[in-house]
Amino acid sequence: MLGTGLAKGLKYTLKQLTREKVTYDYPNEPLPLPDRFRGIQKFYPEKCIVCNQCANICPTDCIQLTGKKHPDPTKKGKIIDTYDINFEICILCDLCTEVCPTEAIIMTNNFELAEFSRDMLFKNLEWLDENDENIRQVNKP
Amino acid sequence: MVSRTEEMILNVGPQHPSTHGVFRLVVHLDGELITKAEPVIGYLHRGTEKLAEDLQYTQIIPYTDRMDYLSAMTNNYVICHAVETMMGIQVPERADYLRVIAMELGRVASHLVWWGTYLLDLGATSPFIYMFREREMIINMLNELSGGRLTFNYMRVGGVKWDAPEGWIQKVREFIPYMREQIKGYHTLVTGNEIFVNRVTGIGKYTKEDAINYSLSGPNLRCTGVKWDLRKDEPYSIYDRFDFDVITHEGGDALARYHVRTQEIEESLKILEQAVEQFPEEGQILAKVPKIIKAPKGEAFVRIESPRGEIGCYISSDGKKEPYRLKFRRPSFYNLQILPKLLEGENIANMIAILGAIDIVLGEVDG
Numbered sequence: 136m137l138g139t140g141l142a143k144g145l146k147y148t149l150k151q152l153t154r155e156k157v158t159y160d161y162p163n164e165p166l167p168l169p170d171r172f173r174g175i176q177k178f179y180p181e182k183c184i185v186c187n188q189c190a191n192i193c194p195t196d197c198i199q200l201t202g203k204k205h206p207d208p209t210k211k212g213k214i215i216d217t218y219d220i221n222f223e224i225c226i227l228c229d230l231c232t233e234v235c236p237t238e239a240i241i242m243t244n245n246f247e248l249a250e251f252s253r254d255m256l257f258k259n260l261e262w263l264d265e266n267d268e269n270i271r272q273v274n275k276p
Numbered sequence: 277m278v279s280r281t282e283e284m285i286l287n288v289g290p291q292h293p294s295t296h297g298v299f300r301l302v303v304h305l306d307g308e309l310i311t312k313a314e315p316v317i318g319y320l321h322r323g324t325e326k327l328a329e330d331l332q333y334t335q336i337i338p339y340t341d342r343m344d345y346l347s348a349m350t351n352n353y354v355i356c357h358a359v360e361t362m363m364g365i366q367v368p369e370r371a372d373y374l375r376v377i378a379m380e381l382g383r384v385a386s387h388l389v390w391w392g393t394y395l396l397d398l399g400a401t402s403p404f405i406y407m408f409r410e411r412e413m414i415i416n417m418l419n420e421l422s423g424g425r426l427t428f429n430y431m432r433v434g435g436v437k438w439d440a441p442e443g444w445i446q447k448v449r450e451f452i453p454y455m456r457e458q459i460k461g462y463h464t465l466v467t468g469n470e471i472f473v474n475r476v477t478g479i480g481k482y483t484k485e486d487a488i489n490y491s492l493s494g495p496n497l498r499c500t501g502v503k504w505d506l507r508k509d510e511p512y513s514i515y516d517r518f519d520f521d522v523i524t525h526e527g528g529d530a531l532a533r534y535h536v537r538t539q540e541i542e543e544s545l546k547i548l549e550q551a552v553e554q555f556p557e558e559g560q561i562l563a564k565v566p567k568i569i570k571a572p573k574g575e576a577f578v579r580i581e582s583p584r585g586e587i588g589c590y591i592s593s594d595g596k597k598e599p600y601r602l603k604f605r606r607p608s609f610y611n612l613q614i615l616p617k618l619l620e621g622e623n624i625a626n627m628i629a630i631l632g633a634i635d636i637v638l639g640e641v642d643g
Contacts, residue, residue: 140468147465148402157409169416171423171438194335228338228429233437242423276438276561 170272173227174246177270178218178263182239185213189231189240197225218260222248232274244269281307286624290319294397294628297638301615301631305624313619313627315612320642328602333359333433333569336602341427343606344640346389349375349382349418350582352431354604357512358578358589359433362571370559371435372514377448377551378418378430380544384455385414386583387537387544390635394534395466397632398475403466410458417447433569435562449552452545459541467538476530480618480630483528490614493607494585495540496634498524499532506581517554518547530633537635540583570597584608584635608640 159166168174185202198220202213232241243266250256258266289300298319304312324343328336333355340351353375360367367375392407415425420441422430430437466472482490484500497504505522507515523539525532571593579588585607592601611634618630 138470140470140473144465144469147461151406157412169420169423169441171421171441172419173423173429192332192335194331194338226338226427227424228427229423229437230334230338230429 168244168246168269170244172242172244172246172271173229174243174269175222175227175248175258175266176220176232176240176263177243177266178260179239179241180215180218180260180264182237183215183218184237184239185215186236188234188236192230192234194228194230195224195226197221197223198231215260218263220258220263222256222258223253232271238274241274242271243267244271283311288627290316294632295638296393296632296636297641299636299638299641301627303619303624303627308624310619310622310624310627313616315615317609317612317638317641320638322643324643325602325604328599330598332597333571333599336599337431338427338429340604341424341429342639343604343643344386344582344584344587344608344637345426346637347379347382347386347583348426348428349379349430350580350587352428353379353513354578354580354582354587354589356431356433357580358576358591359569359571361578362574362576362591362593363433363565363569365434365563365565367435367513368560368563369514370439370556371561371563373551373555374421374436374440374561375431376513376515376518377445377548377555378421378428378436380548380551381414381418381448383544383583384541384548385411385418387541388414390537390583391462391466391534394632394635395472397628398472400466400469400472403462406458406462406465410455413451417444417451420444420447432562432565434565435560439561445552445555448548452549452552455545456542459538463538467534473531476534476629476633479530479622479626480533480633481527481529482614482618486614486617487528490617491610492585492614493610494581494583495533495536496585496611496614498522499536500528501526506579506586510579512578512580515547518550520546530629533633533635568597570595571599579605582607584637584640585611604643606640606643608636608638609643612636612641 190198190200200218201216203216205214284305286303286305289295290298300316302314303310324339336355337352340355341348343351388407388411392404396404419425422428484502487497487500501524503522503524508522520543523536525535573595575592577590579586587607588605590603591599594600
Protein backbone atom coordinates (compact mmCIF):
# COMPACT_ATOMS: atom_id res chain seq x y z
CA MET A 136 0.00 0.00 0.00
CA LEU A 137 1.26 3.45 -0.83
CA GLY A 138 2.42 5.18 2.32
CA THR A 139 3.46 2.20 4.43
CA GLY A 140 7.09 2.81 3.52
CA LEU A 141 6.73 6.41 4.61
CA ALA A 142 5.22 5.39 7.94
CA LYS A 143 8.05 2.89 8.55
CA GLY A 144 10.61 5.56 7.76
CA LEU A 145 8.98 7.97 10.16
CA LYS A 146 9.06 5.30 12.86
CA TYR A 147 12.79 4.88 12.27
CA THR A 148 13.32 8.63 12.60
CA LEU A 149 11.31 8.79 15.81
CA LYS A 150 13.34 5.90 17.24
CA GLN A 151 16.53 7.87 16.62
CA LEU A 152 15.32 10.63 18.91
CA THR A 153 16.09 8.56 21.98
CA ARG A 154 19.65 7.83 20.88
CA GLU A 155 22.63 9.37 22.55
CA LYS A 156 24.04 12.54 21.01
CA VAL A 157 27.17 12.10 18.91
CA THR A 158 28.11 15.74 18.49
CA TYR A 159 30.60 17.72 20.57
CA ASP A 160 30.21 21.18 21.97
CA TYR A 161 33.37 21.91 20.02
CA PRO A 162 34.70 25.39 20.59
CA ASN A 163 33.75 25.20 24.25
CA GLU A 164 35.12 21.70 24.76
CA PRO A 165 38.35 20.43 23.20
CA LEU A 166 37.87 17.86 20.47
CA PRO A 167 39.11 14.39 21.51
CA LEU A 168 41.82 13.36 19.05
CA PRO A 169 44.01 10.28 18.83
CA ASP A 170 47.71 10.42 19.65
CA ARG A 171 48.68 9.95 16.02
CA PHE A 172 46.72 12.98 14.86
CA ARG A 173 48.74 15.24 12.60
CA GLY A 174 48.54 18.79 13.87
CA ILE A 175 50.90 21.77 13.92
CA GLN A 176 54.49 20.69 14.53
CA LYS A 177 56.47 21.20 17.71
CA PHE A 178 60.18 21.87 17.21
CA TYR A 179 63.02 21.16 19.65
CA PRO A 180 65.95 23.39 18.62
CA GLU A 181 68.36 21.64 21.00
CA LYS A 182 67.73 18.26 19.35
CA CYS A 183 68.13 19.44 15.77
CA ILE A 184 71.36 18.44 14.01
CA VAL A 185 70.67 20.52 10.85
CA CYS A 186 70.62 17.49 8.57
CA ASN A 187 68.10 19.12 6.21
CA GLN A 188 66.14 15.91 5.76
CA CYS A 189 62.82 17.49 6.74
CA ALA A 190 63.26 20.28 4.22
CA ASN A 191 64.20 17.78 1.51
CA ILE A 192 61.30 15.40 2.04
CA CYS A 193 58.66 18.16 2.34
CA PRO A 194 56.38 17.74 -0.69
CA THR A 195 55.39 21.41 -0.72
CA ASP A 196 58.78 22.92 0.22
CA CYS A 197 57.32 24.77 3.17
CA ILE A 198 60.25 24.28 5.54
CA GLN A 199 63.21 26.65 5.46
CA LEU A 200 66.12 26.24 7.84
CA THR A 201 69.62 27.50 8.33
CA GLY A 202 72.34 26.26 10.65
CA LYS A 203 75.41 27.83 12.21
CA LYS A 204 78.64 26.51 13.65
CA HIS A 205 78.53 25.06 17.12
CA PRO A 206 79.49 27.84 19.61
CA ASP A 207 81.65 25.36 21.50
CA PRO A 208 84.74 24.96 19.27
CA THR A 209 85.51 21.53 20.70
CA LYS A 210 82.22 20.14 19.35
CA LYS A 211 81.68 19.18 15.75
CA GLY A 212 78.57 19.72 13.68
CA LYS A 213 76.09 22.52 13.39
CA ILE A 214 73.26 23.86 15.48
CA ILE A 215 70.03 25.33 14.22
CA ASP A 216 69.90 29.05 13.56
CA THR A 217 66.53 29.68 11.93
CA TYR A 218 63.67 27.31 11.29
CA ASP A 219 60.50 28.44 9.56
CA ILE A 220 57.42 26.60 8.41
CA ASN A 221 55.00 28.30 6.08
CA PHE A 222 51.57 27.05 7.09
CA GLU A 223 49.98 28.62 4.06
CA ILE A 224 51.27 25.66 2.09
CA CYS A 225 52.06 23.02 4.73
CA ILE A 226 49.73 20.04 4.20
CA LEU A 227 50.51 18.42 7.56
CA CYS A 228 51.53 15.19 5.84
CA ASP A 229 53.81 14.03 8.64
CA LEU A 230 56.76 13.24 6.36
CA CYS A 231 59.09 15.73 8.14
CA THR A 232 58.60 14.01 11.48
CA GLU A 233 59.00 10.62 9.83
CA VAL A 234 62.47 11.32 8.47
CA CYS A 235 63.84 13.31 11.43
CA PRO A 236 66.59 11.13 12.94
CA THR A 237 66.58 12.86 16.34
CA GLU A 238 62.83 13.51 16.63
CA ALA A 239 63.52 17.22 16.79
CA ILE A 240 60.28 17.90 14.96
CA ILE A 241 57.13 16.11 16.02
CA MET A 242 53.42 16.51 15.50
CA THR A 243 50.98 17.87 18.08
CA ASN A 244 47.21 17.62 18.31
CA ASN A 245 46.76 21.35 17.78
CA PHE A 246 45.00 22.05 14.53
CA GLU A 247 43.56 25.54 14.89
CA LEU A 248 45.50 27.51 12.30
CA ALA A 249 43.03 30.24 11.40
CA GLU A 250 44.59 33.70 11.49
CA PHE A 251 43.50 37.17 10.46
CA SER A 252 46.54 37.73 8.29
CA ARG A 253 48.48 35.52 5.93
CA ASP A 254 51.75 36.65 7.45
CA MET A 255 50.71 35.12 10.74
CA LEU A 256 50.80 31.69 9.12
CA PHE A 257 54.55 31.95 8.75
CA LYS A 258 55.78 30.33 11.96
CA ASN A 259 59.36 30.70 13.11
CA LEU A 260 61.63 28.72 15.41
CA GLU A 261 60.47 30.45 18.61
CA TRP A 262 56.80 29.92 17.86
CA LEU A 263 57.32 26.25 16.97
CA ASP A 264 59.40 25.75 20.12
CA GLU A 265 56.66 27.22 22.28
CA ASN A 266 53.99 25.05 20.67
CA ASP A 267 54.34 22.39 23.34
CA GLU A 268 50.84 21.29 24.22
CA ASN A 269 49.26 17.96 23.21
CA ILE A 270 52.51 16.63 21.79
CA ARG A 271 52.43 13.22 20.16
CA GLN A 272 53.62 10.55 22.59
CA VAL A 273 54.72 7.79 20.21
CA ASN A 274 56.36 9.35 17.21
CA LYS A 275 57.95 6.42 15.42
CA PRO A 276 56.04 3.27 14.52
CA MET B 277 -0.79 34.94 -32.01
CA VAL B 278 1.72 32.14 -32.19
CA SER B 279 3.52 31.47 -28.96
CA ARG B 280 7.19 30.79 -29.30
CA THR B 281 9.66 29.33 -26.81
CA GLU B 282 13.08 30.78 -26.81
CA GLU B 283 16.05 28.71 -25.81
CA MET B 284 17.27 29.52 -22.35
CA ILE B 285 20.79 28.93 -21.17
CA LEU B 286 21.05 28.08 -17.51
CA ASN B 287 24.34 28.01 -15.70
CA VAL B 288 24.59 25.56 -12.81
CA GLY B 289 27.57 25.85 -10.55
CA PRO B 290 30.52 26.00 -10.07
CA GLN B 291 29.36 26.96 -6.60
CA HIS B 292 26.25 24.87 -6.32
CA PRO B 293 25.77 22.50 -3.39
CA SER B 294 24.41 19.69 -5.56
CA THR B 295 27.37 19.61 -7.91
CA HIS B 296 29.47 18.10 -5.12
CA GLY B 297 32.37 20.43 -5.51
CA VAL B 298 33.23 22.91 -8.18
CA PHE B 299 31.55 21.48 -11.23
CA ARG B 300 29.88 23.74 -13.74
CA LEU B 301 27.13 22.66 -16.04
CA VAL B 302 25.74 24.82 -18.82
CA VAL B 303 22.31 23.57 -19.77
CA HIS B 304 20.31 24.70 -22.78
CA LEU B 305 16.63 24.56 -22.05
CA ASP B 306 13.57 24.39 -24.19
CA GLY B 307 10.89 25.11 -21.65
CA GLU B 308 11.52 22.48 -19.02
CA LEU B 309 13.41 20.10 -21.27
CA ILE B 310 17.15 20.00 -21.58
CA THR B 311 18.25 20.16 -25.19
CA LYS B 312 21.96 20.22 -24.57
CA ALA B 313 24.21 20.04 -21.54
CA GLU B 314 27.85 21.06 -21.47
CA PRO B 315 29.93 20.15 -18.46
CA VAL B 316 32.76 22.56 -17.66
CA ILE B 317 35.48 21.07 -15.55
CA GLY B 318 38.89 22.10 -14.33
CA TYR B 319 38.08 24.44 -11.43
CA LEU B 320 39.91 22.14 -9.02
CA HIS B 321 42.77 21.25 -11.32
CA ARG B 322 46.02 21.21 -9.40
CA GLY B 323 48.19 19.44 -11.92
CA THR B 324 48.97 16.47 -9.71
CA GLU B 325 50.54 14.56 -12.59
CA LYS B 326 52.85 17.42 -13.55
CA LEU B 327 53.77 18.16 -9.93
CA ALA B 328 54.63 14.50 -9.45
CA GLU B 329 57.39 14.73 -12.04
CA ASP B 330 59.41 16.81 -9.56
CA LEU B 331 58.58 14.73 -6.52
CA GLN B 332 60.06 11.61 -5.00
CA TYR B 333 57.74 8.62 -4.90
CA THR B 334 57.09 8.99 -1.15
CA GLN B 335 56.27 12.66 -1.64
CA ILE B 336 53.60 11.85 -4.22
CA ILE B 337 51.54 9.83 -1.72
CA PRO B 338 50.10 12.88 0.14
CA TYR B 339 49.12 14.38 -3.23
CA THR B 340 47.08 11.30 -4.13
CA ASP B 341 45.07 11.80 -0.92
CA ARG B 342 43.69 14.94 -2.45
CA MET B 343 42.35 13.41 -5.65
CA ASP B 344 39.50 11.23 -4.48
CA TYR B 345 39.29 12.72 -1.01
CA LEU B 346 36.35 10.53 -0.02
CA SER B 347 38.37 7.34 -0.24
CA ALA B 348 41.98 8.41 -0.09
CA MET B 349 43.15 4.97 0.98
CA THR B 350 42.58 3.47 -2.47
CA ASN B 351 44.53 6.34 -4.03
CA ASN B 352 47.39 5.79 -1.60
CA TYR B 353 47.34 2.16 -2.55
CA VAL B 354 47.40 2.59 -6.30
CA ILE B 355 50.59 4.65 -6.35
CA CYS B 356 52.34 2.37 -3.85
CA HIS B 357 51.18 -0.67 -5.80
CA ALA B 358 52.54 0.75 -9.04
CA VAL B 359 55.97 1.44 -7.55
CA GLU B 360 56.02 -1.93 -5.82
CA THR B 361 55.20 -3.64 -9.10
CA MET B 362 58.08 -1.87 -10.80
CA MET B 363 60.55 -2.64 -8.05
CA GLY B 364 59.28 -6.16 -7.41
CA ILE B 365 58.70 -5.57 -3.70
CA GLN B 366 56.84 -8.21 -1.72
CA VAL B 367 54.60 -6.50 0.84
CA PRO B 368 54.49 -8.18 4.28
CA GLU B 369 51.27 -10.00 5.06
CA ARG B 370 50.34 -7.88 8.05
CA ALA B 371 50.73 -4.72 5.98
CA ASP B 372 48.53 -6.22 3.28
CA TYR B 373 45.79 -6.92 5.80
CA LEU B 374 46.04 -3.43 7.25
CA ARG B 375 45.81 -2.01 3.75
CA VAL B 376 42.73 -4.05 2.88
CA ILE B 377 40.98 -3.19 6.14
CA ALA B 378 41.74 0.49 5.64
CA MET B 379 40.62 0.44 2.01
CA GLU B 380 37.37 -1.36 2.72
CA LEU B 381 36.57 0.97 5.62
CA GLY B 382 37.19 3.78 3.18
CA ARG B 383 34.85 2.21 0.67
CA VAL B 384 32.06 1.95 3.24
CA ALA B 385 32.63 5.57 4.28
CA SER B 386 32.66 6.72 0.67
CA HIS B 387 29.44 4.93 -0.22
CA LEU B 388 27.82 6.33 2.93
CA VAL B 389 28.69 9.84 1.80
CA TRP B 390 27.19 9.12 -1.58
CA TRP B 391 24.07 7.61 -0.06
CA GLY B 392 23.56 10.54 2.27
CA THR B 393 24.33 13.31 -0.17
CA TYR B 394 22.32 11.77 -2.97
CA LEU B 395 19.26 11.81 -0.77
CA LEU B 396 20.11 15.31 0.28
CA ASP B 397 20.12 16.28 -3.40
CA LEU B 398 16.68 14.76 -3.72
CA GLY B 399 15.44 16.68 -0.72
CA ALA B 400 15.65 14.19 2.13
CA THR B 401 17.65 15.66 4.99
CA SER B 402 17.51 13.11 7.78
CA PRO B 403 19.22 10.12 6.07
CA PHE B 404 22.21 12.37 5.45
CA ILE B 405 22.57 13.04 9.16
CA TYR B 406 22.29 9.35 10.08
CA MET B 407 24.78 8.25 7.46
CA PHE B 408 27.29 10.87 8.46
CA ARG B 409 27.00 9.66 12.04
CA GLU B 410 28.21 6.21 11.01
CA ARG B 411 30.76 7.63 8.61
CA GLU B 412 32.18 9.66 11.46
CA MET B 413 32.82 6.42 13.35
CA ILE B 414 34.81 5.07 10.40
CA ILE B 415 36.70 8.32 10.04
CA ASN B 416 37.57 8.26 13.73
CA MET B 417 38.89 4.74 13.32
CA LEU B 418 41.01 5.72 10.33
CA ASN B 419 42.14 8.80 12.25
CA GLU B 420 43.37 6.59 15.07
CA LEU B 421 45.19 4.42 12.56
CA SER B 422 46.77 7.02 10.33
CA GLY B 423 46.51 10.38 12.09
CA GLY B 424 44.34 11.98 9.42
CA ARG B 425 40.61 12.16 8.99
CA LEU B 426 40.50 12.33 5.20
CA THR B 427 44.03 12.82 3.94
CA PHE B 428 45.54 9.71 5.47
CA ASN B 429 49.01 9.52 3.90
CA TYR B 430 49.03 6.07 5.43
CA MET B 431 50.60 3.75 2.89
CA ARG B 432 54.23 3.64 1.95
CA VAL B 433 56.05 1.85 -0.82
CA GLY B 434 56.54 -1.61 0.69
CA GLY B 435 53.93 -1.46 3.41
CA VAL B 436 52.19 0.99 5.71
CA LYS B 437 53.37 3.75 8.02
CA TRP B 438 51.75 2.68 11.27
CA ASP B 439 50.82 -0.62 12.81
CA ALA B 440 47.27 -0.98 14.16
CA PRO B 441 47.06 0.68 17.60
CA GLU B 442 46.14 -1.35 20.67
CA GLY B 443 42.56 -2.60 20.44
CA TRP B 444 41.96 -1.14 16.98
CA ILE B 445 41.22 -4.44 15.26
CA GLN B 446 38.70 -5.20 18.00
CA LYS B 447 37.04 -1.85 17.30
CA VAL B 448 36.69 -2.75 13.61
CA ARG B 449 35.33 -6.15 14.60
CA GLU B 450 32.66 -4.57 16.78
CA PHE B 451 31.81 -2.01 14.14
CA ILE B 452 30.79 -4.62 11.52
CA PRO B 453 27.61 -5.98 13.22
CA TYR B 454 26.72 -2.43 14.30
CA MET B 455 26.96 -1.19 10.73
CA ARG B 456 24.86 -4.10 9.44
CA GLU B 457 22.15 -3.17 11.90
CA GLN B 458 22.29 0.47 10.78
CA ILE B 459 22.03 -0.49 7.11
CA LYS B 460 18.82 -2.34 7.87
CA GLY B 461 17.52 0.87 9.40
CA TYR B 462 18.54 2.90 6.34
CA HIS B 463 16.72 0.48 4.09
CA THR B 464 13.51 0.97 6.07
CA LEU B 465 14.03 4.70 5.96
CA VAL B 466 15.04 5.12 2.32
CA THR B 467 14.76 2.00 0.16
CA GLY B 468 11.23 1.32 1.37
CA ASN B 469 10.16 4.88 0.73
CA GLU B 470 7.75 4.97 -2.20
CA ILE B 471 8.44 8.60 -3.03
CA PHE B 472 12.15 7.94 -3.35
CA VAL B 473 11.72 4.79 -5.44
CA ASN B 474 9.29 6.47 -7.83
CA ARG B 475 11.54 9.48 -8.08
CA VAL B 476 14.65 7.60 -9.22
CA THR B 477 13.21 4.70 -11.20
CA GLY B 478 13.99 4.93 -14.90
CA ILE B 479 15.99 8.16 -14.85
CA GLY B 480 19.50 8.42 -16.23
CA LYS B 481 19.16 5.12 -17.97
CA TYR B 482 21.84 3.70 -20.26
CA THR B 483 22.57 0.32 -21.76
CA LYS B 484 25.39 -2.13 -21.23
CA GLU B 485 26.92 -1.16 -24.59
CA ASP B 486 26.82 2.53 -23.75
CA ALA B 487 28.46 1.90 -20.41
CA ILE B 488 31.30 -0.02 -22.03
CA ASN B 489 31.69 2.44 -24.89
CA TYR B 490 31.94 5.34 -22.45
CA SER B 491 34.55 3.42 -20.35
CA LEU B 492 32.38 3.55 -17.28
CA SER B 493 33.55 1.51 -14.36
CA GLY B 494 32.60 0.65 -10.82
CA PRO B 495 28.95 0.80 -9.76
CA ASN B 496 28.17 2.84 -12.89
CA LEU B 497 29.12 -0.18 -14.99
CA ARG B 498 27.77 -2.88 -12.72
CA CYS B 499 24.32 -1.26 -12.64
CA THR B 500 23.86 -2.41 -16.24
CA GLY B 501 24.54 -6.03 -15.42
CA VAL B 502 28.21 -6.24 -16.40
CA LYS B 503 29.96 -8.33 -13.77
CA TRP B 504 33.32 -6.61 -13.59
CA ASP B 505 35.11 -5.93 -10.37
CA LEU B 506 38.89 -5.84 -10.30
CA ARG B 507 38.95 -7.21 -6.79
CA LYS B 508 37.50 -10.39 -8.24
CA ASP B 509 38.61 -10.38 -11.88
CA GLU B 510 42.18 -9.19 -11.45
CA PRO B 511 42.86 -9.74 -7.75
CA TYR B 512 45.50 -7.45 -6.32
CA SER B 513 46.86 -7.33 -2.78
CA ILE B 514 45.20 -10.21 -0.89
CA TYR B 515 41.67 -9.91 -2.29
CA ASP B 516 41.79 -13.48 -3.61
CA ARG B 517 41.60 -14.69 0.00
CA PHE B 518 38.17 -13.28 0.66
CA ASP B 519 34.78 -14.60 -0.21
CA PHE B 520 32.45 -11.87 -1.46
CA ASP B 521 30.04 -11.27 -4.31
CA VAL B 522 30.19 -8.80 -7.13
CA ILE B 523 26.91 -6.90 -7.03
CA THR B 524 25.22 -6.31 -10.35
CA HIS B 525 21.80 -5.00 -11.29
CA GLU B 526 20.07 -4.99 -14.62
CA GLY B 527 18.21 -1.70 -14.70
CA GLY B 528 20.96 0.71 -15.75
CA ASP B 529 19.04 3.57 -14.15
CA ALA B 530 19.63 5.63 -11.02
CA LEU B 531 17.78 3.10 -8.87
CA ALA B 532 20.04 0.27 -10.07
CA ARG B 533 23.10 2.33 -9.20
CA TYR B 534 21.60 3.02 -5.81
CA HIS B 535 21.12 -0.70 -5.17
CA VAL B 536 24.62 -1.61 -6.36
CA ARG B 537 26.22 0.90 -4.02
CA THR B 538 24.13 0.09 -0.98
CA GLN B 539 24.71 -3.63 -1.41
CA GLU B 540 28.42 -3.07 -1.95
CA ILE B 541 28.63 -1.71 1.57
CA GLU B 542 27.45 -5.08 2.82
CA GLU B 543 30.01 -6.88 0.65
CA SER B 544 32.73 -4.62 2.03
CA LEU B 545 31.61 -5.52 5.52
CA LYS B 546 31.94 -9.20 4.55
CA ILE B 547 35.53 -8.59 3.44
CA LEU B 548 36.25 -6.65 6.61
CA GLU B 549 34.85 -9.46 8.74
CA GLN B 550 37.11 -12.02 7.09
CA ALA B 551 40.12 -9.70 7.15
CA VAL B 552 39.92 -9.04 10.90
CA GLU B 553 39.41 -12.78 11.46
CA GLN B 554 42.50 -13.69 9.43
CA PHE B 555 44.56 -10.74 10.69
CA PRO B 556 48.05 -12.04 11.56
CA GLU B 557 49.04 -11.75 15.22
CA GLU B 558 52.51 -10.51 14.46
CA GLY B 559 54.64 -9.48 11.58
CA GLN B 560 56.40 -6.69 9.78
CA ILE B 561 54.45 -3.74 8.43
CA LEU B 562 57.11 -2.48 6.05
CA ALA B 563 59.18 -4.54 3.63
CA LYS B 564 62.89 -3.91 3.31
CA VAL B 565 63.05 -0.99 0.92
CA PRO B 566 65.90 1.37 0.14
CA LYS B 567 65.74 4.72 1.91
CA ILE B 568 65.48 6.62 -1.34
CA ILE B 569 63.09 4.79 -3.61
CA LYS B 570 64.15 4.61 -7.22
CA ALA B 571 61.89 2.73 -9.58
CA PRO B 572 63.91 0.88 -12.22
CA LYS B 573 63.95 2.12 -15.79
CA GLY B 574 60.78 1.15 -17.60
CA GLU B 575 57.07 1.57 -17.23
CA ALA B 576 54.16 0.03 -15.40
CA PHE B 577 50.42 0.35 -15.31
CA VAL B 578 48.32 -0.99 -12.48
CA ARG B 579 44.63 -0.65 -11.81
CA ILE B 580 42.51 -1.30 -8.77
CA GLU B 581 38.88 -0.98 -7.80
CA SER B 582 38.10 2.24 -5.99
CA PRO B 583 34.57 2.99 -4.73
CA ARG B 584 34.00 5.00 -7.92
CA GLY B 585 35.49 2.54 -10.37
CA GLU B 586 38.80 1.58 -11.84
CA ILE B 587 41.61 3.79 -10.68
CA GLY B 588 44.79 3.23 -12.59
CA CYS B 589 48.32 4.48 -12.25
CA TYR B 590 50.86 4.59 -15.02
CA ILE B 591 54.48 5.28 -14.20
CA SER B 592 57.23 5.79 -16.69
CA SER B 593 60.59 5.86 -14.99
CA ASP B 594 64.08 6.61 -16.18
CA GLY B 595 65.63 5.13 -13.07
CA LYS B 596 65.71 8.35 -11.04
CA LYS B 597 64.02 8.98 -7.70
CA GLU B 598 61.27 10.96 -9.43
CA PRO B 599 58.99 9.50 -12.08
CA TYR B 600 59.56 10.65 -15.66
CA ARG B 601 55.82 10.67 -16.23
CA LEU B 602 52.94 9.77 -13.99
CA LYS B 603 49.38 9.32 -15.08
CA PHE B 604 46.31 8.50 -13.06
CA ARG B 605 43.28 6.96 -14.65
CA ARG B 606 40.74 8.72 -12.50
CA PRO B 607 37.37 6.93 -12.59
CA SER B 608 35.21 9.98 -11.81
CA PHE B 609 36.58 11.77 -14.87
CA TYR B 610 35.62 8.90 -17.17
CA ASN B 611 32.26 8.32 -15.50
CA LEU B 612 31.32 11.96 -15.92
CA GLN B 613 31.68 11.82 -19.71
CA ILE B 614 28.31 10.15 -20.14
CA LEU B 615 26.47 13.02 -18.42
CA PRO B 616 25.68 15.16 -21.55
CA LYS B 617 24.15 12.11 -23.22
CA LEU B 618 22.06 11.27 -20.16
CA LEU B 619 20.78 14.80 -19.75
CA GLU B 620 19.71 15.35 -23.33
CA GLY B 621 15.94 15.36 -23.58
CA GLU B 622 15.52 15.02 -19.82
CA ASN B 623 13.41 17.20 -17.62
CA ILE B 624 15.33 19.91 -15.76
CA ALA B 625 13.99 18.52 -12.47
CA ASN B 626 15.87 15.28 -13.11
CA MET B 627 19.20 16.97 -13.73
CA ILE B 628 20.54 16.83 -10.18
CA ALA B 629 19.10 13.36 -9.61
CA ILE B 630 21.04 12.08 -12.63
CA LEU B 631 24.25 13.90 -11.81
CA GLY B 632 24.13 12.70 -8.20
CA ALA B 633 23.66 9.08 -9.24
CA ILE B 634 26.92 9.10 -11.18
CA ASP B 635 28.81 9.83 -7.95
CA ILE B 636 31.62 12.10 -8.94
CA VAL B 637 34.31 13.61 -6.77
CA LEU B 638 35.61 16.79 -8.29
CA GLY B 639 39.08 16.42 -6.82
CA GLU B 640 39.35 13.34 -8.94
CA VAL B 641 37.67 14.70 -12.06
CA ASP B 642 40.02 17.64 -12.23
CA GLY B 643 43.11 15.86 -10.95
